[in-house]
Amino acid sequence: MYDVVIIGCGVTGAATAYELARYDLRIAVLEAENDVATGSSKANSAILHAGYDPAPGTLMAKLNVEGNEMAFRIAEKLHVPVERCGSLVVAFDEKDEKHIEELYRRGLENGVPDMRIITGEEARQLEPNLSEEVRGALLAESAGIINPWDYTLAMAEVAVKNGAELFLNTRVTAIEKGEHFTIHSSKGEKFEARYVINAAGVNSDIISELVGDREFSVKPTAGEYFLLDKSEGSRVSRVIFQCPNELGKGVLVSKTVHGNLIVGPNAVETTRNDKSTTREGLAYVQRTALRSVPSIQFRENIRNFAGIRANTDSDEFIIGESKSAKGFLNLAGIKSPGLTAAAAIGRYAGELLKQMGLSMTEKESFDDTREVVRFRELSDEEKNELIKKDPAYGRVICRCETVTEGEIIAALHSVIPARSVNGVKRRCNAGMGRCQGGFCSPRVCRIIARELGIDETEVLEEKEGSNILYSRLKEV
Numbered sequence: 001m002y003d004v005v006i007i008g009c010g011v012t013g014a015a016t017a018y019e020l021a022r023y024d025l026r027i028a029v030l031e032a033e034n035d036v037a038t039g040s041s042k043a044n045s046a047i048l049h050a051g052y053d054p055a056p057g058t059l060m061a062k063l064n065v066e067g068n069e070m071a072f073r074i075a076e077k078l079h080v081p082v083e084r085c086g087s088l089v090v091a092f093d094e095k096d097e098k099h100i101e102e103l104y105r106r107g108l109e110n111g112v113p114d115m116r117i118i119t120g121e122e123a124r125q126l127e128p129n130l131s132e133e134v135r136g137a138l139l140a141e142s143a144g145i146i147n148p149w150d151y152t153l154a155m156a157e158v159a160v161k162n163g164a165e166l167f168l169n170t171r172v173t174a175i176e177k178g179e180h181f182t183i184h185s186s187k188g189e190k191f192e193a194r195y196v197i198n199a200a201g202v203n204s205d206i207i208s209e210l211v212g213d214r215e216f217s218v219k220p221t222a223g224e225y226f227l228l229d230k231s232e233g234s235r236v237s238r239v240i241f242q243c244p245n246e247l248g249k250g251v252l253v254s255k256t257v258h259g260n261l262i263v264g265p266n267a268v269e270t271t272r273n274d275k276s277t278t279r280e281g282l283a284y285v286q287r288t289a290l291r292s293v294p295s296i297q298f299r300e301n302i303r304n305f306a307g308i309r310a311n312t313d314s315d316e317f318i319i320g321e322s323k324s325a326k327g328f329l330n331l332a333g334i335k336s337p338g339l340t341a342a343a344a345i346g347r348y349a350g351e352l353l354k355q356m357g358l359s360m361t362e363k364e365s366f367d368d369t370r371e372v373v374r375f376r377e378l379s380d381e382e383k384n385e386l387i388k389k390d391p392a393y394g395r396v397i398c399r400c401e402t403v404t405e406g407e408i409i410a411a412l413h414s415v416i417p418a419r420s421v422n423g424v425k426r427r428c429n430a431g432m433g434r435c436q437g438g439f440c441s442p443r444v445c446r447i448i449a450r451e452l453g454i455d456e457t458e459v460l461e462e463k464e465g466s467n468i469l470y471s472r473l474k475e476v
C-alpha cells in the first residue's frame with residue numbers, strides 16, 4: 001500500500017515527488033513513457049517568468065512568484081543550468097503601452113520584485129538589436145532561463161534517492177475507489193494507494209474521468225518553435241516578449257542556457273499527441289519575432305519542434321481535491337507559467353494533502369544533493385585529473401557540445417538511467433549541437449547497446465517503437 005501515488009512525471013509530478021520525499025511516506029510515481037520529462041516539460045520556452053502576467057489574487061499569481069524564487073534556489077543546489085537574465089515586454093503602440101502599464105500594476109500586486117517601465121531608447125540601450133518600432137518596455141529583472149528537462153530530472157532523481165519509486169512505461173488504464181484507490185496499469189500491475197495525485201499534463205482530464213471527475217477538460221494547444229545555432233545566441237541577452245493575448249504570452253525571442261537562440265511559440269488548438277510543425281505556423285512565428293528583433297538570422301535554424309500545452313477554459317490552475325473522489329488531488333491545467341510555478345505547486349500539493357488527512361512526518365535525513373559532471377565546464381586541470389581516473393572522459397563523442405563517452409556512460413547508469421538516444425541527449429547534451437546528432441548519433445547508439453547489453457537494433461530514439469535500426473544490410 002502506497003501512501004501517495006503520483007500519476008505523471010513531468011515537471012509538476014517531479015516537483016511534487018521531490019517535496020513529498022522529504023516525509024516518511026511510501027510514494028510511487030507512474031509515468032506512461034520510458035523517461036521523465038518527455039511531454040510539455042521538455043518542449044517549452046524554458047522561461048522562468050517573473051509573475052506580472054497572472055491576475056492578482058489568483059493561485060497562479062501566488063505560485064508563479066513563489067515558484068520563481070524556488071526554481072533558482074533548487075536549480076543552483078542540484079546543478080541545473082539556470083540564469084537570472086531578466087525579461088522585457090515590448091510595446092509597439094499606445095495600446096501596448098497601456099498593456100505594459102497594466103502588467104506593471106499586476107506585478108506590484110503580485111509581489112514581483114525589480115520591475116520598471118522604460119522607454120524604447122532605454123530598451124535599445126539594454127538590447128541593441130531591438131526594433132526601432134519599440135516605444136517602451138516593461139523590464140522585469142527576476143525573470144530567467146533554465147534547462148527544463150534537467151530541472152525535472154534533477155527533482156525526480158532526488159525523490160528516487162530518498163525512497164520514491166518510479167515506474168516508467170506504466171500508463172494508467174483504470175482507477176477503482178473503495179476504502180483506498182486501486183490503480184490499474186498498461187503492464188497489468190496494480191497499485192494501491194491512500195491518496196492519488198493527478199499530474200498527467202495534457203491527459204489530466206482523462207485521468208480525472210477515471211474517478212468520475214468531469215469538472216474540467218483539456219484543450220491541447222500546440223506551440224511551434226525555432227531553435228537557432230549558437231551563432232545567434234548573443235542576439236539578445238534577455239527574454240524578449242511581446243504583449244500577451246488570450247492565447248498565451250505570445251512569440252518570444254530568448255537565449256537559452258545552452259547558448260542558442262529560441263524563438264516562438266504560436267498557439268494552435270490541436271490533438272493531444274500531434275507535435276508536428278507546419279509551414280504556416282513557423283512562418284507566423286518568424287514574421288512575428290522579426291517585429292521584435294529584425295536582425296534574427298533564421299537561416300541559422302538547427303531544429304524546429306512543437307510542444308503541447310494543457311490549456312483549459314479556466315484562466316487559473318486547476319488544483320484541489322476532486323469533488324467526485326475523496327483523496328484524489330488534481331494538479332491540472334498547468335499551462336504557462338507552469339514550469340516556473342512547479343516547485344511551489346509541489347509544496348502546495350503537500351499542504352493540501354495534510355489538509356486532506358495525510359499524516360506527514362519529516363524524515364530525519366533527506367539527501368537533497370546531486371552530482372553532475374559536465375566535462376566542457378571543467379578547467380584543464382580538472383579535465384586531466386578526471387581522465388586519469390576514467391579514460392572514457394578523454395574520448396569526445398559529441399564534437400558540437402564536447403560531450404565525452406564518460407558522460408554518456410554516467411547517464412546510462414544514473415539514478416534514473418537514460419534508455420534512449422534522446423534520453424542521453426537530455427542528460428548530457430550529446431546531439432544538441434549544430435549537427436543535431438548527425439555525427440555522434442551512431443556512436444551514441446553503440447555505447448547504449450554496449451552499456452545496456454542489447455543489440456543495436458533495440459536502441460530507441462525516444463518512445464517504445466522508435467527503433468533507429470531494424471536490421472543489418474546483409475540481413476535484408
